[in-house]
Amino acid sequence: MKQFFSFVKKEFYHVFRDSWTMVILLLMPVVQMILFGFAISTEIRNINVAIVAPEHDELxxxxxxxxxxxDYFTVNGYFTSMEKLDEAFRQGDIDCAIIFGQAFEENLYSADGSSICLSVDASNSxxxxxxxxxxxxxxxxxxKELSPYVGAAGIAPDIKMLYNPQMKSSFNFVPGLMGLIIILICAMMTSVSIVREKEKGTMELLLVSPVKPLTIVISKMVPYMVMSFVNYLTILLLATTLLGVPVAGSFxxxxxxxxxYIITALALGLLISSATQSQLVAMIGSGMVxxxxxxxxxxxxxxxxxMPKVFQYFSWIVPARWYVTxxxxxxxxxxxFRYVxxxxxxLSSMxxxxxxxxxxxxKNRLS
Amino acid sequence: MEDNVIIAEGLTKCFGTFTAVDHISFSVKKGEIFGFLGANGAGKTTAMRMLCGLSIPTEGKAVVAGFDVETQSEEIKKNIGYMSQKFSLYEDLKVWENIRLFAGIYGVPEKEIAPKTDALLGRLGFEKEKNTLVKLLPLGWKQKLAFSVAIFHGPKIVFLDEPTGGVDPMVRRQFWNMIYEAAERGITVFVTTHYMDEAEYCDRISIMVDGRIEAMDTPKNLKDEFGVESMDEVFYLLARTAKRAE
Structure with missing residues (x-):
């Protein structure tokens, strides 16, 4: 046990003295949260819309x-005919146009109904x-509001967005990001740190000593386990305070x-390290795999x-999929708990x- | 016979069809400095790995510090020290942290570690470098420190794999003085080297060619036997018969 603790201490020295790597590891979740939270977003804002209406009625x-x-629509142009609309799309002034038919409101009550056309720039589908x-x-x-009895509007379903009424993309990416960061830190860093010892020749020194291989390996995992748990808490804190993502269930x-999941990731890192001989390969390997x-x-x-069924089946062997779900x-x-x-x-079996x-x-590597 | 701390009999290691070490037999007495010579690729490192319990022999047997390499490698590991040709301390740990770590690994009692560390640093004249990161030390200092760490726990045998590679003659001299001191304390030294002047410092040497031991005796007897002036020439006469490319 004493031996184990002196090893863990050694591993912490390695991590802390490599200060740049440590800073990167601790700041990575923060940067990614900001990127995903504010810069990269699947929500669409600032849609420029043009209105084409032959005559202006109340509706x-x-x-x-x-x-x-x-707030995500800006009306950017009124046209009375279709001619200028094409030009406006080409200039990039508008992303979508709403084209009302002749005598829109009047026809609403007629037998033929009135027509409305939605034209959208579909260069990005x-x-x-x-x-x-x-x-x-x-x-x-x-x-519906104006004329609830109008047949032309048809029966529009009343859509309710459960759990995420504002359709915030952060609700989706925060769990995903946690899955990504934990895998990166645990698997990549452990494999790199084990392979580094092989590369520098110090592994040989450990192998001729009476230390059990298990001690070497487990002590290597401890600092990264701590670090990824810190990152997990950072992400949760940022997500709940900055992005308003709830932790509705039990913390x-x-x-x-x-x-x-962290333990699964660490084990994966160990697996990669036993298959590789250089830090570079370990790094690329964990990146790809x-x-x-x-x-x-x-x-x-x-x-x-x-996704196609084949890929869905494939996703079953990706631990992150289970964790994120x-x-x-x-x-x-x-x-x-019983739903997860x-x-x-x-995850435990993995x-x-x-x-x-x-x-x-x-162990096989030793003989 | 009981004075022999290393006994190898017909020790052989094959990798597939390639025989790296081919039935070597020798014995090393307690407190002896045994030089293990051979050209690159002659099988020195493979033989040494088998003696350290890192690699299981394909054939033959060896007893190190009274334990069988095949079945009692864990016991052997407790009784030997090892220093490899690659520099073998942690560069990003301080001098005292390295000593502390390896003392801990080899189970040196807690109370003894601090005084022994100070005594060691005093002997080496490293008192001021106690808190220096090892990577900031000159190569020669690192090698001396690595050797001191390898014998810190008082092993019966210390294995040195080309310990003086890349070190200047002055430091090599100091290094050999340390080896002599260790031998006087009863530690058996098993050393591989490329430098033939170092071979002269050994009590007894063996020269490996293509996985076999071609000559084994004291440096003086070997020179007489081959009728030459220096170990360099002995080595040249033997090594040129080698068929194995590097």
């Missing part, structure tokens, strides 16, 4: 005002869909879940549900599996 005016009042959805909901709101359960799957399959950037359930939906039991079991394999392969 077209009301829709226009309502659009302008919503994702934003186009979102813009159209936003505009559509405002228009149908207006029509304790979330922390326990994170701890299991860990970061990309986390980015793509944890739902951080793209929803997994929208469970973290969302706990933080956003506020579900209790499946994720707990999967941890056990990785540790078993990596310890086996670590």
């Amino acid at each position: 077209t005016k009301m829709i226009t005002d309502k659009l302008d009042a919503v 994702n934003t186009a869909t979102t813009m159209a959805m936003y505009a559509q909901s405002i228009i149908s709101d207006c029509i 304790l359960t979330l922390s326990l879940l994170s701890l299991i 860990l970061m990309i799957p986390v980015l793509f399959f944890s739902g951080l950037l793209f929803p997994v549900e929208g 469970a973290a969302k359930k706990l933080m956003i939906q506020g579900l209790s 039991l499946q994720e707990f079991i999967v 941890a056990v599996l990785f540790i078993t394999i990596s310890l086996k392969s670590f």
Whole structure:
């Protein structure tokens, strides 16, 4: 036990004396939170909209005002005919246009109904869909409000956004970011630090000493475990104070879940280190093997549900996917432990599996 | 026989079809300085790794400090010191932290560590460098420190793998004085080297060629046997028969 503590102390010295790496590791979550929280956002703001209406009646005016009042729309041009609209799209002055038919309000009550057309710049298909959805909901709101008995508006479903009524993207990326940072720090840094000893030749020195390989390895994990837990708390603190992301469920359960995920990540790092001989390879290896799957399959950037079945099955072996899913359930939906039991079991089994394999392969290296 | 702290009999290591070490047999007495010579790729390091319990022999057996290398490697590890050709201390730890760490690894009693550390630093004249990071020390100082750390726990045998590589002649001389002191205290020294002048300092040497020991005796007897003036020439006569490329 004494031996173990002197090893842990040594590892902390390594980490603290490499001050640049430490600063980067501790600031990384802060920078990423700011990037994802304020710069990169899937929400669309500042949509410039043009109104094309042959005549101004009360209903077209009301829709226009309502659009302008919503903070993500700016009405940027009124046209009475279609001719100038094309030019405005090309100039990039507008992103979308609402084109009212002839005698819009009057026809609303007629048998033919009135026509309204939504024209959207779809050079970016994702934003186009979102813009159209936003505009559509405002228009149908207006029509319903003015004339609830109008047939032309049809039966518009009343949409309720559960758990995230404001549709904030931060609700999605905060759990994803936690998944990413923990994997990066635990897996990448442990593997690099083990491989560094091989590269410098000090590993040989440890292997001829009476130290158990297990002691060497476990003590290497301790500083990174502490550090990633600090980062986990930093992210949570920033997310709740700056971005208003709730921790609706139990904080304790979330922390326990994170701890299991941290252990899984550490074991993965150990696995990578036993397969590599140089720090560079370990770094690239963990980048390729860990970061990309986390980015793509944890739902951080793209929803997994929208992927082809093959990729969905593949995502099952990505630990981050399970962690992020469970973290969302706990933080956003506020579900209790029994709803994340499946994720707990999967993550724990992965941890056990990785540790078993990596310890086996670590011992093999000695003979 | 009981004076022999290292006994190797037909020790062999194969990697696939390549025989790195080919049935070597020798013994080293307690307190002896045994020089283990050979060209690059002759199999020195592989043989040494087997004796340290790092690598299991394919064939033959060896007993180190009274323990079998195949079955009792954990016992061997407690009784030996090791210093490798690569510099073998932690560069980002301070001098005293390195001593402290290795003392802890080898189970030196807590009470003895501090006084022994001070005595060691005093002997080396490193008192002022106690709190210096090892990477800031000159190479020669690091090597001396590494050797002192390797024998800090009082091992029966210390294995030195090209300990003086890249060090200037002055420091090499000091280093060998330290080796002599250790030998006088009864520590057996097993050392590999490239420098033939260092070979002359050994009590007994063996010269490996292509995985086999081709000559083994005192430096003086070897020179007489080959009828030459220096160890350099002995080595040249033997090494040129080597078929193995580096």
